[in-house]
Amino acid sequence: MEGGTWRPRQYFFPEYALRNSQYSLRYASHFSMDHFDYLALVQHYSYIFGHENVWVFPFESFIENPKQFIENFAYNLNLDVNIDMLDFSPMNKSIPSSFLPIKRFLNHFTWRNVPDKHYFFEIPGLHRVQNRLFKQLGKLSFFKKNQAVHMDASTRKWIVSRFSESNSILQEKWNLPLSYYGYPLPRY
Secondary structure, rough: OOOOOOOOHHHHOOHHOOOOOOOHHHHHHOOHHHHHHHHHHHHHHHHHOHHHHHOOOOOHHHOOOOHHHHHHHHHHOOOOHHHOOOOOOOOOOOOHHHHHHHHHHHHHOOOOOOOOOOOOHHHHHHOHHHHHHHHHHHHHOOOOOOOOOOOHHHHHHHHHHHHHHHHHHHHHHOOOOOOOOOOOOOOO
């Protein structure tokens, strides 16, 4: 979070967050939930390169077992990879999600040049200090490492209704274990 102060629903649906306010949608975050419509992207690549030339790998399978993922990836794409030379340790460690409300609150006292930023006043150096503090606190084992974004029920319901059908098609046509990874799927 680069200094933002919006909650997930405001970030995902800025047109609702900015309704009845003095802010224009052109200043809102340029994030679009359409980025998660993987079916449209995969179909586009299939149209260009042919279905048999498009491989789809869930990122979650890489997170779950990076070494096995790379072995399967290399095998499927006939790549010669020396797996033993790869370092699978995480490079970009996120802060625990339990820190996000605190960080969002503190961001009201830092100035950052981001479109979804609202601040009361600037406390010089706070952004740098809080980033270092949260990074160090995140290393402590008693903080929950869950990186799930906490959303309200209506946002979760919208996501399920928006993506379940396309995820079902992806799972079937590309033989993906999306149900195993908790992707929204239709309930039959």
